[in-house]
Amino acid sequence: MSPKNASNSPLSNATVSFGEWMTPVDRFPNVSPATANHHELIPNVATIKAGGTVNFIVAGFHIINVYDDGTQPEDINTSLTVPPTAVPAPLLINDPNRRIYRGLDPSLQPRDRVEVVHFAKPGTYLVICGVFPHFVNDRMFGFVRVLP
Numbered sequence: 258m259s260p261k262n263a264s265n266s267p268l269s270n271a272t273v274s275f276g277e278w279m280t281p282v283d284r285f286p287n288v289s290p291a292t293a294n295h296h297e298l299i300p301n302v303a304t305i306k307a308g309g310t311v312n313f314i315v316a317g318f319h320i321i322n323v324y325d326d327g328t329q330p331e332d333i334n335t336s337l338t339v340p341p342t343a344v345p346a347p348l349l350i351n352d353p354n355r356r357i358y359r360g361l362d363p364s365l366q367p368r369d370r371v372e373v374v375h376f377a378k379p380g381t382y383l384v385i386c387g388v389f390p391h392f393v394n395d396r397m398f399g400f401v402r403v404l405p
């Protein structure tokens with residue numbers, strides 16, 4: 258069986274921590290305190306090869322939005338929003354221009370989950386958290402660099 262695309266390359270995938278639980282914190286038995294969540298993508302720039310994937314490990318109340326090659330944070334129209342399905346929760350940024358992936362509505366999800374995103378073409382892709390105050394106030398974004 259021959260490997261396809263980047264599936265056997267060392268850069269076939271990367272893991273990005275999409276929000277992090279601070280320490281010390283006690284989450285037992287099922288507690289996710291918003292004040293104990295760090296709003297950052299780590300690493301801030303992930304590198305893979307075309308045809309590879311990024312495993313976004315989401316910790317906290319976050320929504321993944323991926324924008325096409327070359328999009329910058331300033332290009333995002335933050336006046337376009339959508340309310341989360343389950344309220345009360347902060348508004349979610351909903352700028353569809355050049356958006357190639359929008360993740361699950363966090364208001365319907367547990368506070369810890371994984372979303373796996375495939376990148377077919379080379380480029381530099383902006384990844385933002387669409388939770389309004391996370392992106393606007395905390396600048397919660399990063400990039401995926403996809404090599405040929």
Ligand SMILES: [Cu+2]
Nearest residue numbers: 319386388391
């Ligand atoms: Cu967030």
